[in-house]
Amino acid sequence: MIQVFSDSKNAIKAANEFVFVSIATIFENDGDIKSELRWQKQLSKFNIIMTHVKAHQGDDTDLQKLPLDQRLNRMMDTLAKRTFTDYPPSSFRGLVAPFLASNKVSIRSPYNRIVYDIKNKLNEYKIGHEAELLLARNWKIEASDLSLISWDNLKSVVKMLKKKSRYKAVKTVHGQWHTASRMCKWKQSDSHLCSLCKIHEEDCDHVLRCPSEEMTSFRTTQLLEFRELLEKMETSTIVRNRLMSMLFQWVGGFSTTEFAASENQSVNKLNAAFNEQVKIGVRNCFRGLLAKGIIALQEEHYATITAKKKNNIERWSRQVIQKLLTISMETWRHRCELVHEKEASVIETTTRTAAYDLCMKLKPRSWSLPSASRHLLDREKDFFVKSKIRDVSGWLRRV
Numbered sequence: 001m002i003q004v005f006s007d008s009k010n011a012i013k014a015a016n017e018f019v020f021v022s023i024a025t026i027f028e029n030d031g032d033i034k035s036e037l038r039w040q041k042q043l044s045k046f047n048i049i050m051t052h053v054k055a056h057q058g059d060d061t062d063l064q065k066l067p068l069d070q071r072l073n074r075m076m077d078t079l080a081k082r083t084f085t086d087y088p089p090s091s092f093r094g095l096v097a098p099f100l101a102s103n104k105v106s107i108r109s110p111y112n113r114i115v116y117d118i119k120n121k122l123n124e125y126k127i128g129h130e131a132e133l134l135l136a137r138n139w140k141i142e143a144s145d146l147s148l149i150s151w152d153n154l155k156s157v158v159k160m161l162k163k164k165s166r167y168k169a170v171k172t173v174h175g176q177w178h179t180a181s182r183m184c185k186w187k188q189s190d191s192h193l194c195s196l197c198k199i200h201e202e203d204c205d206h207v208l209r210c211p212s213e214e215m216t217s218f219r220t221t222q223l224l225e226f227r228e229l230l231e232k233m234e235t236s237t238i239v240r241n242r243l244m245s246m247l248f249q250w251v252g253g254f255s256t257t258e259f260a261a262s263e264n265q266s267v268n269k270l271n272a273a274f275n276e277q278v279k280i281g282v283r284n285c286f287r288g289l290l291a292k293g294i295i296a297l298q299e300e301h302y303a304t305i306t307a308k309k310k311n312n313i314e315r316w317s318r319q320v321i322q323k324l325l326t327i328s329m330e331t332w333r334h335r336c337e338l339v340h341e342k343e344a345s346v347i348e349t350t351t352r353t354a355a356y357d358l359c360m361k362l363k364p365r366s367w368s369l370p371s372a373s374r375h376l377l378d379r380e381k382d383f384f385v386k387s388k389i390r391d392v393s394g395w396l397r398r399v
């Protein structure tokens with residue numbers, strides 16, 4: 001057993017509780033440290049017990065006379081302060097262990113690099129981080145393949161967005177849409193089925209693949225726009241066609257398997273790049289997770305263009321990632337509009353039927369209405385079925 005004393009209740013809490021990566025916690029300060037603590041405690045073969053000790057307790061007492069926990073705490077404080085007095089930060093920059101107070105290190109997951117512009121040796125990709133493993137699991141990526149993703153470009157895209165769309169984009173990246181499946185799990189709805197196609201369970205993936213007519217036509221338009229963008233950005237034909245067929249295949253409900261090795265060297269190169277994307281997942285294109293390999297291919301293509309260059313690879317990657325992310329956000333928005341429209345039309349029908357039924361019921365009892373309102377009962381059935389819903393609601397209010 002190892003006993004650890006800490007004057008931070010947060011640290012103790014973090015070490016003992018699971019860290020959920022969510023839209024709220026991901027912005028927390030020191031999220032990486034908390035996550036690391038928990039991770040280390042879990043990995044350790046010893047039983048680690050964390051005990052709280054009040055900060056600065058007995059600061060004015062003789063060190064030797066203090067109980068063990070307070071003595072250790074004070075010694076630690078002194079050591080931590082010496083880091084600053086004995087060694088100026090400039091002297092150990094780049095050498096220091098990650099979690100010293102002189103470095104404000106925050107969430108070290110790639111996610112952090114999306115949201116904040118912290119990039120130094122300390123933040124470099126490291127496998128085995130709990131937050132990252134969780135992301136990898138949610139995104140169905142092997143943790144070791146996370147490094148294939150072009151994080152820098154995704155970060156730039158997310159940073160470029162206005163605050164409100166950034167929030168939406170982050171929710172999209174993390175698949176935090178209120179789909180029927182989720183609402184059903186949260187007991188806020190009875191059915192987990194997609195209300196548009198009524199066949200499949202509606203999870204985030206389904207929203208992007210829903211075979212209902214309304215969604216398919218919307219999605220095709222979006223994807224064709226994406227193709228236009230690729231053309232405008234002078235994308236290599238072969239990259240464009242592969243990318244488009246991959247996306248169309250996925251939204252069509254098919255899975256893409258890795259491309260086999262070929263004898264032709266240039267085909268091999270192409271296959272290798274797209275295999276990176278297959279590893280990351282074609283679905284994750286719609287999260288803005290694009291393989292570095294594909295970007296590298298396009299960069300090579302730009303190098304072959306001899307005419308005056310209109311585009312560059314940074315712009316290309318950002319525009320492509322942004323468009324892919326926008327497609328998902330727009331698809332979700334479109335889905336919500338359709339669902340609400342459907343709900344509204346259901347409400348409308350219910351209102352019309354209810355008004356007609358009420359009229360039928362009241363007709364033989366016209367005496368129950370004030371004489372000035374009795375003419376309202378003379379309405380024909382057509383009025384309830386065909387007139388504007390506003391008039392029907394008005395009728396209901398007046399009766």
Ligand SMILES: [Zn+2]
Nearest residue numbers: 194196197210
């Ligand atoms: Zn559907």
